[in-house]
Amino acid sequence: MLATAEALATLLAAARPIAGTESVPTLDALNRTLSADVTSPLDVPPMNTSSMDGYAIRTADLTALRASTLPISQRIPAGHAPEPLKPGTAARIFTGATVPPRADAIVMQEQAEAAGDEVTILHNPQAGEWITAQGADIRNGSVILPAGTRLTPQALGLAASVGCAELEVRRRVKVAVFFTGDELTMPGEPLKPGAIYNSNRFTLRGLLEKLGCEVTDYGIVSDKLDATRATVREAAAAHDLILTCGGVSVGEEDHVKPAVEAEGRLAMWQIAMKPGKPLAFGVVRRAAAGEDSAAALAPEAAETFFIGLPGNPVSSFATFLLFVRPFVLRLAGVQTVAPRALSLRADFTQSKADRRNEFLRARINPAGGLDLFPNQSSAVLTSTVWGDGLIDNPPNHAIQAGETVRFIPFSELLN
Ligand code: AMP
Numbered sequence: 562m563l564a565t566a567e568a569l570a571t572l573l574a575a576a577r578p579i580a581g582t583e584s585v586p587t588l589d590a591l592n593r594t595l596s597a598d599v600t601s602p603l604d605v606p607p608m609n610t611s612s613m614d615g616y617a618i619r620t621a622d623l624t625a626l627r628a629s630t631l632p633i634s635q636r637i638p639a640g641h642a643p644e645p646l647k648p649g650t651a652a653r654i655f656t657g658a659t660v661p662p663r664a665d666a667i668v669m670q671e672q673a674e675a676a677g678d679e680v681t682i683l684h685n686p687q688a689g690e691w692i693t694a695q696g697a698d699i700r701n702g703s704v705i706l707p708a709g710t711r712l713t714p715q716a717l718g719l720a721a722s723v724g725c726a727e728l729e730v731r732r733r734v735k736v737a738v739f740f741t742g743d744e745l746t747m748p749g750e751p752l753k754p755g756a757i758y759n760s761n762r763f764t765l766r767g768l769l770e771k772l773g774c775e776v777t778d779y780g781i782v783s784d785k786l787d788a789t790r791a792t793v794r795e796a797a798a799a800h801d802l803i804l805t806c807g808g809v810s811v812g813e814e815d816h817v818k819p820a821v822e823a824e825g826r827l828a829m830w831q832i833a834m835k836p837g838k839p840l841a842f843g844v845v846r847r848a849a850a851g852e853d854s855a856a857a858l859a860p861e862a863a864e865t866f867f868i869g870l871p872g873n874p875v876s877s878f879a880t881f882l883l884f885v886r887p888f889v890l891r892l893a894g895v896q897t898v899a900p901r902a903l904s905l906r907a908d909f910t911q912s913k914a915d916r917r918n919e920f921l922r923a924r925i926n927p928a929g930g931l932d933l934f935p936n937q938s939s940a941v942l943t944s945t946v947w948g949d950g951l952i953d954n955p956p957n958h959a960i961q962a963g964e965t966v967r968f969i970p971f972s973e974l975l976n
């Protein structure tokens with residue numbers, strides 16, 4: 562059996578960023594991945610600005626004049642260019658307004674008393690007080706967002722703050738997905754004896770869409786070798802990754818394995834994890850270059866990746882989060898793909914240790930500790946909705962109440 566870390570390392574070593582890039586409006590670039598550094602063409606703020614409503618003064622004037630009452634020589638609202646500050650005077654100024662040349666401090670209005678066209682300063686300001694210096698946030702020419710950054714709302718705001726109207730991003734990762742199993746029925750259809758609903762289609766589609774993939778969903782592919790081979794071949798031509806679900810257990814009566822082996826190469830992994838265990842990783846040869854669909858993809862890519870997930874709903878969910886998510890993010894050119902884990906207190910005891918790396922569905926209780934979902938079966942999808950994340954419990958480790966465990970929140974895994 563393969564350790565989880567080993568399986569992940571093998572996957573990530575194979576994942577190379579897809580070649581295509583495009584320029585998109587910054588407003589439409591949420592969740593996309595930068596393919597080039599964003600460099601600021603200006604200082605932010607572009608000038609010295611006041612961070613208070615108050616009075617702009619020159620500190621040396623107060624000392625030299627030995628007076629704290631100064632005439633008000635100008636009024637500077639935000640968005641207006643000031644005149645240089647006249648010696649021995651104060652300028653009325655507002656938050657975000659440009660500090661006039663010669664002024665070196667702002668006295669907040671709460672520390673000043675205005676009467677007519679004069680103001681009395683009730684405070685001895687330091688030079689620089691309440692002034693945000695030009696370039697204090699961002700320097701002209703500096704890289705504000707490196708290539709490989711996945712664009713969050715705040716990253717879009719940062720790009721916009723330096724005037725970027727368009728961003729260079731990698732094209733979306735194209736993923737084909739299909740499902741196997743004669744027992745699978747779509748919601749809306751009557752459930753025949755022995756049948757179950759194809760819940761994984763909904764979970765996996767949602768997970769892929771959250772990652773920003775362009776998804777082709779082939780639905781349920783009938784359990785025949787010819788049909789499976791044809792789907793795999795067709796999917797390979799126009800996608801970066803083919804993802805399937807079900808039929809990767811050992812000894813399974815299934816045509817996914819022979820179909821992928823006939824169209825490419827496949828490794829069947831037994832991963833020492835629970836839930837999960839079986840995972841298939843391989844490649845499918847792509848139709849000869851020159852065909853329209855293939856031409857749209859990276860010209861150097863002669864093969865499409867293949868990942869086969871186990872069918873049990875919690876197993877496919879967990880293996881997606883732990884393996885497919887980082888793999889797809891790497892294809893998208895994302896640098897940082899590891900989820901950040903928290904160290905939290907277990908408020909339960911799990912005396913029976915498993916020899917596999919367990920990923921237990923747990924949630925954070927009001928006391929800040931973790932509660933465990935009582936049924937950890939890989940068929941119980943309820944646990945994934947009840948939980949806030951997964952406890953990463955190493956092999957052969959029993960958990961004592963009060964012990965600190967490694968918790969990976971779903972918020973880290975579902976973005
Ligand atoms: P398999 O990996 O094909 O051996 O399937 C393991 C278990 O997961 C079986 O109980 C299947 O019925 C179930 N299963 C397989 N595919 C799905 C699916 N798409 N949705 C829900 N359950 C599934």
Ligand code: MG
Pocket residue numbers: 741742807808872
């Ligand atoms: Mg099956």
